[in-house]
Amino acid sequence: MTSAPGIPANLTDRIAQQLRARIVDGELTPGQRLSEAALSEDLAISRNTLREAFRLLSKEGLLRHEPNRGVSVAIPSIAAIIDIYRVRRLIECQALAQAYPRHPAKKHLRAAVDQALRCRDAGDWRGVGTANMELHKAIVELADSERLNEMFAHLLAELRLAFGLLNDPEFLHAPYVDGNVKIVELFEAGKPHEAAAALADYLVHSERIVLAAYARRVSDAGASM
Template sequence: MTTSDWLQELQAERSRLGRASTAGRVADVLRTRITEGSLAPGTRLSEEDIGTALGVSRNTLREAFRLLGHERLLVHEFNRGVFVRRLTVADVRDLYELRRILECGAVRRAAERFSPGSSPVSDERWTGLLDPVRSAVEEGEAAAGEGRWVDVGTANMHFHQAVSALAGSPRVDEAMGHLLAELRLVFHVMAAPQAFHEAYLPGNRRILELLAAGDLAGAESAMAAYLDAAEAQLVAAYGEAA
């Protein structure tokens, strides 16, 4: 291991050090509360109450609110305060519109980059990119087998994050991360989220196999079909809840 390897490893851990910001940690706490569903959509977050409860000043708390506002988990209404985002059916549709573009686009771009004519299965960069996808699929199947339903949902998120990472673009990764966080707000309206997520496990594996076999066009249309089905199911559930 050379010196530059050491330095590179250290650089990778720098992000953990930078997390020292108080506002960032406050945002972390609130983010988990929101995505886990213990803060219902529409709830108003009082600056004073939360500030005293967490022991931070109003200014710092407002900074945390801004962070979550940019992730679309909170909405900020001028002179009225911040609220946990309440998604409409139109939001759900739009979220899936963006998913179609990002996820299918990621597969398509991977196809253009790795297999201009031939199959990418022999490219080791490709197989390396595929490892996280495979991990996510296995993670989901293992969780389902042991009845850890919450983890099935998490694994599903990891799967789609890994697929979008096929584009090899940090900005696509980040956009996908925000999108999935926003989607967690939607999943809580499902009456039976466990069944919802479990139903897509075979589809995920199939997409993985298509990717591994180098059939990127097939993977893209399988993903499109998955997104159409999931959107329809969510929109229907949303109509009932409203």
């Protein structure tokens, strides 16, 4: 990527990464309009630097710029949601099935499900969602590919936007906490192929839920016009 003159590429990338993390954490939601003034002050950067980060995230499909209306967080299309889940099945299931049993990311898997359980007990459903993101990130880490890790970080941000369409984190995440625990327990028990099969079923069900949420959102938007 080439930044505008006078703006270090590493600074632009760093700001883009921070904004991407806010999307993954659910802090920025689909359709939310972003204030240049507020964000540049919050991040202690110039508006020019922020605009460069906006351009980068717009190319990734995470932000949307509309003339005379500014920048907003993107709303994933139905085609994007289907593609996200197709990529997830290809990457995550293979990474889990072929993983080295004592891979260091195994600890990340356990930490993520333990965090999800703590958040569920506390009624922190946004926290459950963030822990879920960490679990799937750890699954991809099992593949030992920096390229996949980087690509999946971008995909996770898109995925969190798709989850945001449901606007009900408890309904979305509650059914999958125990499923995540089961997947991790199968992997810890030396059954990676069974864990991958359980993950494949999980992803199919999750995709149906998110697509149904998208359909409802489109229907409600049409009814209000």
